Amino acid sequence: MSGWVRIAGLGPGDDALVTPEVSAALAEATDVVGYIPYVARVAERPGLTLHSSDNRVELNRAAQALDLAAEGRRVVVVSSGDPGVFAMASAMFEAVENGPATWRGLDIAVLPGITAMLAAAARAGAPLGHDFCAINLSDNLKPWSLIEKRLQLAIAGDFAVALYNPRSKSRPEGFEKTLELLRDGCEPERLILFARAVSTPEEALRIVPLAEAAPEMADMRTVVIIGSSRTRLLEMNSKPMLYTPRFTPE
Amino acid sequence: MSGWVRIAGLGPGDDALVTPEVSAALAEATDVVGYIPYVARVAERPGLTLHSSDNRVELNRAAQALDLAAEGRRVVVVSSGDPGVFAMASAMFEAVENGPATWRGLDIAVLPGITAMLAAAARAGAPLGHDFCAINLSDNLKPWSLIEKRLQLAIAGDFAVALYNPRSKSRPEGFEKTLELLRDGCEPERLILFARAVSTPEEALRIVPLAEAAPEMADMRTVVIIGSSRTRLLEMNSKPMLYTPRFTPE
Structure with a gap:
């Protein structure tokens, strides 16, 4: 199985503002990683593991997501709003840059969202x-x-x-x-x-x-x-x- | 029948980046108003009238949408990206401000989108x-x-x-x-x-x-x-x- 990471934006709160692209990634994921209140917005289902972490531990969270993907898991890192606007996307690339070389071979993409x-x-x-x-x-x-x-x-x-x-x-x-x-x-x-x-x-x-x-x-x-x-x-x-x-x- | 206007963002191009909120508004609409290439992105169906107009006629287009809503039609004004970022939302409010007083009683809302x-x-x-x-x-x-x-x-x-x-x-x-x-x-x-x-x-x-x-x-x-x-x-x-x-x- 080939792992991947999607850095996804859940929008400001209402499910009607989550893009179909993000919903599709969540439907295919084996793991969701993110700050507690954002992970809480993802519906539980069999086969999906939710990994919540506290605020201000962005680089640890990024490493966790990248490790899981390196093991072959399909990981969605969730942010509120848009992941590229004061959210997880920059932290993810920082972690890749400073992490093991294998992480640079991972399939990583950013999925935009409605920012606040x-x-x-x-x-x-x-x-x-x-x-x-x-x-x-x-x-x-x-x-x-x-x-x-x-x-x-x-x-x-x-x-x-x-x-x-x-x-x-x-x-x-x-x-x-x-x-x-x-x-x-x-x-x-x-x-x-x-x-x-x-x-x-x-x-x-x-x-x-x-x-x-x-x-x-x-x-x-x-x-x-x-x-x-x-x-x-x-x-x-x-x-x-x-x-x-x-x-x-x- | 009570008319309304939704000023909606279609995102950058891919349907997977159109929010469910915008899709729902399009499903309920009787009329879609916008610049030719954006209206072309909306699927035709019975009961829906598409009104395309050329570039740089934003205020005329806004007036057309407001007139239709005042007649009781359910109108979606479409922009690419987000309607509030260099798109139709400002033009709509300009038209309302300078138009007949009845337009201020219309049900108007802006539905955000993924801006470019x-x-x-x-x-x-x-x-x-x-x-x-x-x-x-x-x-x-x-x-x-x-x-x-x-x-x-x-x-x-x-x-x-x-x-x-x-x-x-x-x-x-x-x-x-x-x-x-x-x-x-x-x-x-x-x-x-x-x-x-x-x-x-x-x-x-x-x-x-x-x-x-x-x-x-x-x-x-x-x-x-x-x-x-x-x-x-x-x-x-x-x-x-x-x-x-x-x-x-x-």
Whole structure:
């Protein structure tokens, strides 16, 4: 039997947002490897072994998946959202690069998914309808000074900005500093979307002007989208829609 | 009968990358509205009317969809990729904002899809595994000076950068200027991915260092991903994988 690894994105939560490609890989898999809450989204069945691991052990998890594939198992490594956006794909290639030579002969592919910012943007309207950036606010793997620099450049370029992992219990201060930095560089009317757990039963959306944005509005299940200076709120009869126009004048 | 509009993303081309949510909307629709090649991806069936229109008539197309929904029809507006990323969602909300008041009472939702950069990144490895920007290189709707400014800021921030609509027959010079600008700001070894028509029979991927990148490598069906300074090429036995490590040192 010839093993393989598929690094798959489960989308933001709703099964209706899992691609058929990912579902097919899961149907053929012998093993699923991933962070506890993501593995919990995969249905158990005979012949499938689920391997859950805790957060922040990405390289160990990657090694486990690669070892299993080297033994001939068909392994799906699951991430929430898209595996290539602040998720398992980079960790997998890092592990291969630093691992035994046999791993470079494995059949490895990445299967894309609906990443959190696209699900959040769709639910709110079209805030990413013009040029945008995606920034991971976690400073576990990069210095805070780099995050700050990127935020400032993104504001200077009038990009819309999606912030991943905005705020955890262990580092509540990063998002506070982000809001201060936004207040220095943007007008108080700038629109901010807090989108929590989109497409799950806990989904909660909130759109506020920067002047009313507060650190407690975000947690680790929230994606924050900062509008560009041209992002607008369109009043509809049911709920307002946030969108960034396609056109930017001279 | 109560009409609705779903602004749906068909993903990059392969049906295995269309979400079940979008497939369900298409199954319930009475009308599909969109640009000719995207509507051509929807299977004909009794009871479904397909309305194809040419490129660059986004606001007319939006008005057509909204009119149909106001008459009680169930309308899916199709885009390639994700509708919120350089596609129809913004145009739809623009049309609503500037249209008759009745349109604000319509049931309108955006259904996300796998946008081109995520499909391209997955196929090549994980080049968007760290902070990144998405920039539309078309200057139909914004001044070239703004594109240039955003490119320069993205390079200054050492973001990976996904370029949409890099080059059309009517404006071949933009991507040439982009490459010149990259040569001013980046080292010649900087890795560039040209990903054409990912997940279709015409798929073609090419990874070159900036020094070897040429304007002809891109066309309107190509997404270009410029690596950050830390993006690496990992030699595998089958094909090389492009990835951006999660870790950035001080």
